[in-house]
Amino acid sequence: MEDNKAGKVRSFLIAAYYPIVSILASFVIAGIIMQVLGFSPYEAFKGLISGSLGNKRAWGETLNKAVPIALTGLSYAIAKRCGVINLGAEGQVYAGALCAVLVGTEIDFLPAPLHILLTLIVAFIGGALYGAIPAILKNRFGASELITTIMFNYIALYFVHFMIAGPIKDYSSTSNFAQSKAMLVTARLPRILPGTRLHAGLFVAVAALLFFQFILFHTTRGYEMRVIGLNQNAGEYAGINVHKNRILSMFIAGGFAGLGGACELMGVQLRIMENAFNGLGFDGIAVALLGGNTTGGIAASSILFGALSSGANKMQMKSGVPTATVYILQGLVILFVIGKRLFDIRRMKRTAMGGAVK
C-alpha cells in the first residue's frame, strides 16, 4: 500500500515536472525581455503576484478569470482528444454569449434559478451548434478545421458587432460604444464568497471538468472518441463511426466554449460590448496545452492563466509593464511545454556523457 502511494507521488512529480520547469523558464525569459525594455522585472512580478494572489479579493478575481478559460480549455481538449484541432473557441464563446444575452434580456417572467439554468442551457446549445459546423464541413468536404474554425471566429465576431449595433443594441445607454442590453437580474450569476466578486460560474466550470473526465474515461462514447483521436485507422477497423464522433466532439467543444461565454457574460460583463470577450478562446488553447488535455491539468493551468490576467493590471500600475506582456508570457509557456524535450534530464545527461566520450 505504501509503495503504491510513493508510486503515485512519483508519477505526479513526473507529470508536474515539465509544466513547472516550463513556467519558470517562461518567467525568466519574460523577465529578461522586461529588463531589456527598461522595466524592473522584480517590481513587475511582485505586482503580478500580489494582484492575483495577494488577498482574498484578488483570489476571487483570479478564479473569476479562470472560469471561462477553463471552459474554453475543455473545448480545445475534448476536440483534440477526438483528433480535431478546434481553434474556434473564440467564435463559439461569442455564439454562446449571444444566445445567452437573448434569453437573459428578453425572457422576463422566470425566477432566478430557472432563468439562470435556461440561459446556460441555451448558451451551451448555441455554442455547440456553432462548433459542430466545422466538423460537418470537414466530414462533407474534407475542409481543414485549422482554417474553417478560425474563419468562423471572424464571422461570429462581426455578426456580434452587427447585433449590438442594431437588433440588440441598448439604446438607453449614453455610451459612445455599441453595446447590448444588460442581463436581467434574474439571469445574473450570484456571488458566492463575501468580500469578493467570485460568482457561481465556478460551479459551472467544476461541473464541466467532471463531465469531461466522466465522458472521456468512463463511457463507451468517450472511448470511441479517444481511439479515433489517437489512431483513426484503428477506429475505422473497429467499426467506430468517425464522422459521428467528430461532430459530437465538436458539438460538446462548442458547448463548453459557449458556457464559457455565458459565465463571463452572466457573472462579470453583464452585457456584450465590442471585443469584450476577445482572447478567451485562445487563452483556452494555451490552458489545454499546458494542462496536457487532462482534467486536473486544465483546472490547474486555468487558475495560473487566470492569475496572470487578474494580476496584469496591478503589474502595469506598479512597474509600467503593459498588460499585453502577459501574452508574451503565455506564448512562451506554450512553446516550452510543447518543446519539453529541451528539459529532458535523461537526454541532457546522455548528451553530456556523449560529449565527454568525444
Place this chain on the structure above:
Amino acid sequence: MIETLSSFLSSTVRMATPLLIAGLGLVFSANAGIVNIGIEGFMLFGALMGCAGSYWTGSALFGALIAILSTMLFSAIFAYFTINQYADQTVVGAAINILASGITITLNRLVFEGKVPAISGFESLHIPFLEKLPIIGILFQQSLVCYLAFVLVPVVAYVMRKTHLGLQVLAVGENPRASDTVGISVKWTRWWTILLSGALSGLAGAFMSMGQVRFFSEGMISGKGYMALAVIVLGGYTAFGVLWASLIFGVGMALQFRLQVLNTGIPYQILTMLPYVITLVAVCGVNSKTRGPASSGEPYIKE
C-alpha cells in the same frame, strides 16, 4: 464607370499583394511539409517592425528591410521548435500567434506611445507609357513591393520546377526519409524554407501597414495570414496557383469596400465577413481536388 472599374482593379491588386507575397513564401515551406498557422503572427510582427523601422530610419525601404530581417529572425523560433524539438506545428503556430500579439502590442505602446505618428510608406512608382493605358493603366501606378510580388511569381515557379533546389523541397515534403537517403538534409531544407517564408510574410505584413495604410494597429492582420494558408491550398501549392487564388481574394475584398461605398443597405459588419466567407467556400470547394505533400505537419525524426 471607367474610373470605378479602374479603382476597383487597383484595389484588387493592393488587397491581393500581401496574400501573394506571403503565399509565395508558403509555396516553399508548405511543399517542404510545413503547416504553419503562425504565418498570421509573422505578418503581424512584420507589420509592426516595418512601421517602427520606417519611423526610426525615416525611410520606407529600410523599414521594409527591418521587417524582413526581424520577421525572419522571429520565424527561427517556429523553425527551431518544430524541426529541432519535433514539436507539433499547429501548436507552435498558435503559440507564435499569441507571442506575436503580445510583442506587437507591447512594442507598439512603447515605441509609438499610443500616438499615430506620420511615417513614410511605400510610394507608388509610375511606369512610363504603361500608366497611360485606359482602365488598366492604374496597375502600373503601384508601389515597388507590389511589382516585386508579381515578378516573383515566375521566379518562384522556375525555382520549384526547374532546379535542384525546388526538386529537393518537393522531395522533402513528399518523403523526408527518401530525401535523407540520397543525401538531402531534411532539417536544413525545412529550416531555410521556413526562414524564407518568414522573410516574405514579414514583407507582406509591412506592405499592409506601409502600403495599404500608413500606420500600425493592433489587430490589423485580422486573419490575412490564415487566408494566405487558404490561398496556398486553393492554389494547388504552385506559384501561379497562388497568384490566381490571391487575386480571387483580392476581388472579394475590393468588392467588400465597393459595396460599403455604394450604400446598398447591407450593414457594413456583414460585408466585413465577406472575405472570411470566401475563404470558407474556397477551402470547402477545393480540398478534394488538390492534395498537399504527403508528410505535411509531421516532424522528421532521424535518430
Place this chain on the structure above:
Amino acid sequence: MAYLEMHAITKTFGSLVANDNVDLKVEKGHIHALLGENGAGKSTLMNILYGLYKPTSGEIFLDGEKIEIQDSKHAIKAGIGMVHQHFMLIPTLSVIENVVLGYKEISRFRLHLDEAARKFNLLCEKFGESISPWEKVENLSIGEQQRLEILKALFRESELLILDEPTAVLTPQETTKLFGFLTKLTEHGLTIIFITHKLGEVMSLCDRCTILRQGKAVSHMDISEVESYSQLAALMVGREVDLETYKTDKTPGESVLELEDLSYTNEKGIDRLAHVSFSVRSGEIVGIAGVDGNGQSELVRLITGLLHATSGSVLIDGCDVTGAKPKEILAHSVAHIPEDRHKMAMVSDMTVNENMILMSYDHSPYSKHGILDWKKIEDINQKLCNTYEVKTPSIHETAGKLSGGNQQKFVIARELNRNSRLIVAVYPARGLDIGTTKYIQSRLIEERDRGAAVLLVSNELDEIFQLSDRIAVLYKGEVMGIVGQKEAKRDAIGLMMAGIGKQKD
C-alpha cells in the same frame, strides 16, 4: 584485407544495444548474405554503413582505406548504394526526377533532365532494362520500382550495393529475374550485401554469409560450408528450432464465407477486384497467395465492411452482408487480424487493457448502457494475457512500449478470444521472430480444428503452404485459380502469381 571491413561496430539507442561489437568482412565481387531475425540488428548495421546512423564505436575500411561516413552523402561519394525494404522513391515525381534527386554531378543549380535521361537510358541498355525516364513512379510496377532503386544507385556509380530484404514483395519468378540481374552486376565487378531472413535465398544466391543474433555477429561462413537449413535457423534463433508445422487432416463443414462475383473499382476508376468468387468452409484454412498490391487488401476490406463492393455479394453464414458496416459484420462473428498492426489493429498510446476491448467495448460485460465497467474489463484482460502468453509488466502498460511479438499476441488474443465463425488473418506473422510465428500459426490451426473458417492472406509462400487446406492465387484483382494444398505445386502457384496459367473455370 577484404574489400569492405567493418570492425567492432557498436550502436546503442538509449539502453537498447542494436549492434554489439559486430565484425563484417565482404570480398569484392561477392554476394554476401546478412542473415538474422527481425530485430537482430541487420538494418542498423547497414544504416551505419550507409551513413544514416552514426555508430557509437567501431571503424569501417573500404578498399583498404579507413573511411568516416558522416551521412548518406559521404556513403554515396564512397560508392555505396542502398536499396531499402520500403522503397525510397517519390511517387508523385517522374523516374528521372527521382534518379537525379540529390545528384549534382551533371549540374549544380538548374536540372538538366534531358542529359540525365540520356545517361539513364544507356545504363538501362547495359543491364537489359527498359524503364521510361519520363514515367511517373506511381505508375511503375513493384518489380520495376525495385529495379529503378538499383539503377538509381548504379547511376551514382555505386560499387557496393546493399539490398534490404529485396524479395519480400516479389513473385518467385520475379525473384529469379532479380537474382539473374544481381549475378550480372557481380560479373561487372560490383559487390552486393544481401539482407534477408529467408534461408533458401541465401543458399541459392550468396557466396558467403554472416549471421546476426540479438545484435551480435554469431557466425561467418562460406555457403559451401553450410550443411542444412536447420543449421542456419539454429544459428539465427540460438537454439534448435522445429521448422515443421503440425496439422492433421480434417473434413471441412458447411460454407461460412461465400463470395459471389465480387468486383471493386476504386475512386480513381481502377478495377482492383474483378469477379472474385470462392468460399471458405468451417474447419478449413484458405490461403490467398499473391504479390502485395494485387487486390488482397481490397478483398479483406470488402469482407470486413471497410469498403463496399461495386458489384457482387458477400455472404456470411448465408446472410447477405454486402455493403454492411464494419460493426454489423463484426456482429456476424467475424474476427480480423489486419495487415498493419500499428496502423490498424492497435492504438499505441493507449494501454494494453484499453486496446484489448477495441472490438467489444460496447458489449456486455465490458459496458452497460454506455458506461464502461473497468473492473470487469481488467479481470477479463488479465486472464487473456496469461492465456495467450502476452509478456507485459502490467496490463496498464502503454501498448506501444511492448515488443512487436507481444503486440501481435494481444491482438491475436483479442480476436481469437471471441470464438468467431470466420477469422480473416492478414500477414499474421509479419515481422515476428520464428518462435512467435510458430505460436501464432499453431493458434490459427487450433481455431480451424475448433471449426472456424479461416481466410489467410500472406505473401510468404512457405506460410501459405504450411497452413492452408486450399490455396487461391490473386493476380491483378482476379482469382487465377484455387488448388487443394496437397495437389498444389510451388512453380505453378508462382506462375499464377505472375499472371500466367489461369485455371479454366
